[in-house]
Amino acid sequence: MRTYQSLSGSSNFLFEIQNRQWEGVIHSVFNRTVNIICDSGEIYTIAAEELDNAPNTLRVTELFSNQPKLLVKTPVFSQKGQLVIGEIAAINTRNAKEWHYPTINFPKKQEYSNIRIRVEQLNEWLSQVENHGGYLLNNTQRTKYEQMIHTMLLKESEQLLAYLKEKQLFQAMKQLNRVIGLGPGLTPSGDDFLVGLALIFTTTNYPYHSLKQWLINSRNEMKKRTNIISFSALDWAIKGEARERIGSFLNELFYGEDENALKSKMLAVLAIGSTSGGDMLTGMLAGIKLTMDL
Secondary structure: EEEEEEEEEHHHHHHHHHHOOOEEEEEEOOEEEEEEEEEOOEEEEEEEEEOOOOEEEEEEEEEEHHHOOOOOOOOOEEOOOOEEEOOOOEOOOOOEEEEEOOOOOOHHHHHHHHHHHHHHHHHHHHHHHOOOHHHOOOOOOOOOHHHHHHHHHHHHHHHHHHHHOOOOOHHHHHHHHHHHHOOOOOOOOOHHHHHHHHHHHHHHHOOOOOHHHHHHHHHHHHHOOOOOOHHHHHHHHHOOOOOOOHHHHHHHHHHOOHHHHHHHHHHHOOOOOOOOOHHHHHHHHHHHHHHHOO
16 A cells, blocks of 8 residues: 655644544546545545645545546545555555635725726636636537527526625525526536635635625535535535635735736636636626625
């Protein structure tokens, strides 16, 4: 059994491995990630070193390049500061750097005019990006199916935003069921849009507590209507956390002054998945606009 080194990990995951008897089983295996499900039903992830930090995630060197045979239902457990994967691999975490999602403060009203300018700039850049699906579909080679899904996503999410703007939260809860799970893929576009929206409503000092509470009240409904991996991202967004590059993007959008840095960080978010990054960006920008319009 070979031992690998963890470069970094979310603080809570490192604490579990180093201080508790943590155990689970492999839930799913991908090219650069392995998802583990523990007894509570929560998803944890082992990720390749080139990926960014994220909640419940451990970044590991060489594991994926060596391509060990990692199989679904293989037991995974903590032992003396290591995360042990069956009889296949052990991951040492003693020198791993703790990662925390940054605090994102929502701008004050006197800063809204500047934020509007930056959001307009982002929308202009996004309109020029070649995208093959989801909310940002602008490829001339689009299929009829992609166009149909794109149209449905826009229609249903615009109705959701309209209900939220009018504070018709009961209607918004019902409309949520038309967005969650909408679109193909492991994390449907509708779910990714809701992740982006949630990350705005859960920023520190967010001015409309009722929208944050609406999210919390919607959690169980979301869990019933999508798969566990997609729900995991939604659940963390409801807690106000996401991948490292998303936090970096939001802080740059709200408080940065460098246009090139903003574009670079936008492109880093766009690079998440096939359409997930664009869908989350759409949700974040929609949440910001909604807030400033209220």
